[in-house]
Amino acid sequence: MQIRYSLTELVSLFEGASVAGHTDSPVTGIATLKTAQAGDLSFLGNKKYKSDVLNCSASVILLPNDYVGEPKENQAFIRVSNSSLALAEVCRNVQKTLWPALSQPSIHATAVIHPTAVVHPTCTIGAFTVIEEGAVISANTVIATSVHIGRHVQIGEHCSFMPKVTIMDYCVLGNRIIIQPGVVIGADGFGYEMVNGAYLKLPQVGNVIIEDDVEIGANSTIDRARFGSTRIGKGTKIDNLVQIAHNCTVGAHCIVVAQVGVSGSTTLEDYVVLGGQAGLAGHLTIGKGSQVGAQSGINCDLAPKSYVRGTPAYPFVQAQKVEILSRRLPELFKRVSSIEDSLKHTHNESSTIIKDQDVSL
């Protein structure tokens, strides 16, 4: 994965950057402040790592405009307004080298596309991909190898589906959606009714609707609705191995970290953040902008801007206090025992006093 940038080439990627120092070494790698060597580009993305800049051997370091300090010999500082976004700009540039644009769209000879499916001529379709009856794929969408697009699925423009994605029948996806490998969208919801000692499957005839600019991580699963739609809102980003159950409504611009599970019919309002491995019960509403700590278990509605953790979850600060006090339980039990001992003693003493008094009176 060879990259090679001169200092001048790098600087040209950022508007309004200022340069201090100089290096003749071309940049041939990207690394963190702690691991960077000569020839690497590094960056200060989080101020808490500021002191790492001093010992950093990178040839070039991206820094926020307000960083105070001088580069070492044969080292250049590039100051920008947002060094994390500047690094992203470099990576976007690297991306173009690693994945050069296809010369032209193409449908692989092995793809199986139903005659009633409509694939826009600007689409790219990989080997062994299947597009079923009535599906519609819009302009500039790129679909990798071994993807399954079910019957009557609709997919918008400029989407990117990685290998082995499965979109089941009747699901509807917007534009600029990125789906990582192995994702399953539109499998049956998990619904049964016990009849005579056995579970009867409730047919799941709804679908999944995914709005524009959503990204879904590898091997995650989003179930189709029992009826109506399971819905993922615009701009929401879902990590790997996440489970979104049937009839959930996920708002816009939510972040759902890896291995989260959301049970059926639960609603996330916009800008909700769910930490990794959190679990949500069904039929809940999580208010706008709420944040749920990793591994938390949510069993009740949350007001907007809630900040909770624990199982069952409660407000973050309170949860933290309880966690700390929990660890002092051995001490607390001892203190209570000691009080009890002392009281027994006092009581005896006190009895003695009374007795003495009885005698004395």
Add this chain to the structure above:
Amino acid sequence: MQIRYSLTELVSLFEGASVAGHTDSPVTGIATLKTAQAGDLSFLGNKKYKSDVLNCSASVILLPNDYVGEPKENQAFIRVSNSSLALAEVCRNVQKTLWPALSQPSIHATAVIHPTAVVHPTCTIGAFTVIEEGAVISANTVIATSVHIGRHVQIGEHCSFMPKVTIMDYCVLGNRIIIQPGVVIGADGFGYEMVNGAYLKLPQVGNVIIEDDVEIGANSTIDRARFGSTRIGKGTKIDNLVQIAHNCTVGAHCIVVAQVGVSGSTTLEDYVVLGGQAGLAGHLTIGKGSQVGAQSGINCDLAPKSYVRGTPAYPFVQAQKVEILSRRLPELFKRVSSIEDSLKHTHNESSTIIKDQDVSL
């Protein structure tokens, strides 16, 4: 996903239904009581939502026979013995429209079927599916695209395998089994022995046996046994992203909710329910009819009909009490400190009293 039912057509789907009110609107959608609009069918499946019926705008509402109340203008009530099952009946009917029966079974031209494999002529096999040496697929089973059926696998009748299912060699599956996309059955169990500082793989030569009427959710994994069989009992339903380790025995009619993990050689007896994200240690027996709360961690055997939660789990009511009291730890610590203060004070006072007495006597 267009549906269209007249009131008369709907009523004809249920035996012994009684109708109150009337609507001329055809039913063109299904929605919950809270979200339904004119033109929708809705239903009261759980009595706790009874009051939602009053404000519901659905054109037709399915209700239990004992529901007391009158429909609004241009609204019809259909009373049935079980409104949830009645809705399922409608959905089953919708399903027939959405997924019309194939005119005839077929094996896709791209499927790769080993000459020694036996595929019943009533089976349907999708594109890019592979059926290996010695596999047997029985009557009326439908296998979707890009499915892998390993060597000497046996599959019963009327099964339905969704895209990208993998069944590894020598596994045996019964009848009417539904497997959602991306499921892996029969991957190697996770077994190693440390030898000279490195882990030596223990060969996993057992298989997986799945009994009739089981359903397995998207991207779940069920490992083959080290020897003998990992077994899933009749009628058990497993949700998405569940892990069942090698040599587990899952009884009949169990419910295993999403993201549960069951460690090796653990036995679930019949009718066990495991809540989402629960984790079970290995070599345990979970007694018949036990219920395990979501996210619980089980590290010991459970007697039949246990009802537990927490990590490590303990009886539900006790766990709930402890959870509530945990939150009062800040208060408890204060109360104990206050007692200690008061005792110190009392002790001083008490000493004073004694001293006074000494003087006075």
Add this chain to the structure above:
Amino acid sequence: MQIRYSLTELVSLFEGASVAGHTDSPVTGIATLKTAQAGDLSFLGNKKYKSDVLNCSASVILLPNDYVGEPKENQAFIRVSNSSLALAEVCRNVQKTLWPALSQPSIHATAVIHPTAVVHPTCTIGAFTVIEEGAVISANTVIATSVHIGRHVQIGEHCSFMPKVTIMDYCVLGNRIIIQPGVVIGADGFGYEMVNGAYLKLPQVGNVIIEDDVEIGANSTIDRARFGSTRIGKGTKIDNLVQIAHNCTVGAHCIVVAQVGVSGSTTLEDYVVLGGQAGLAGHLTIGKGSQVGAQSGINCDLAPKSYVRGTPAYPFVQAQKVEILSRRLPELFKRVSSIEDSLKHTHNESSTIIKDQDVSL
């Protein structure tokens, strides 16, 4: 899955074994001590099950050399230095019967291999597998059906990839690596930056490097680095449905049990063991030889040889003590209330005494 060994054949598999008793029954199955019947081979792998040997009906039992006792009639004991490894030896032998060696390597006619990819002539490539531009597959590697090998991926010798594995572009894998079905290596890391109320994707231009002798379980996901590499060290074994995020460094000989999630940029040093469903925050270092209990949540660095559990995790013995005391919270609350009552009473009494004294004096 038929096996058949005479006692003599079995004994010949182990060096330095000693036999007691005799059986004429051929061994046709392998089973645990509790479930074995006549015709089965069983074994005592863990001394805590020693008493099960007495009632075991197996025809042949593998035992450690120091086991004291005599076989029943028509039963043979085979004593060996390590009975678990001896059983593994039998299983390895069974494996040869179940999966006979291919007569010769082959590339399936349906595989799509880019003209610039280099596949060693000793490799076996399954149906519907795709090998992209510039990929290199070394000697004796076996790749099953519907596997995706991305652009410029490098794979070592003697690897075994099961069906539906996805290796994304530029990843580098060593020798003797086993990858179970559905694994995704090199999907994009989960990185975004909020810009004007929407999440901007940070390009992920690093890769994944997997060292020799690693095994990865079904449907697990290992994300590519934002830049640089996500790395899995030599001999590490990863179970099913595990998530390893971008830029993690996993040391050598680690054990990562099913459904664990490791957040971005976290380092596991060598010989770390993570119990099932454990979750680790990002940017942590877990010291060499540390063990993390199942379902634990780790939010800080751990010193080498730490042994922790809980969420947030703390030392095992302390955590266990706190868990036990937590369950006694109802009792503790009662004890504190009782102390408070008694103090109120004492105080009244004490006041009374003082009053009496006042009077008496």
